Amino acid sequence: MATVSIEDAQSKLAELIHSMAPGEALIITDGSQPVACLTATDAPPPPTPRKPGTLAGTVTYMADDFDAPLDELRDYMP
Structure with a gap:
């Protein structure tokens, strides 16, 4: 399980997501405190x-x- 700081995650989020394998987890920390866990999923089938x-x-x-006109709509017909 990889760990990355919140600052790095903010600046490189797309790169981090694309580098993850399905099922892999990434812990995002603020200082030394874990604040979020990002888990990659399998791509949906086409x-x-x-x-x-x-x-x-x-x-x-x-x-x-x-195809006959409805009785409820007779008032709206010309």
Whole structure:
């Protein structure tokens, strides 16, 4: 477990983060007192691309009046 002062952490935070391995911890100290612990995580897996048409045929029922105007909205229609 590495230790770094709060001043060094402030000035080199991006560099420290990029140099850490997954699961590695870094203790940040103020003087000799530990004040924070920074732990690297695994990168999330990239999202799998979706394929067009994968849900084709899943809607098996649609009402005959699906496109008909709703009674609740008749007052707003021209």
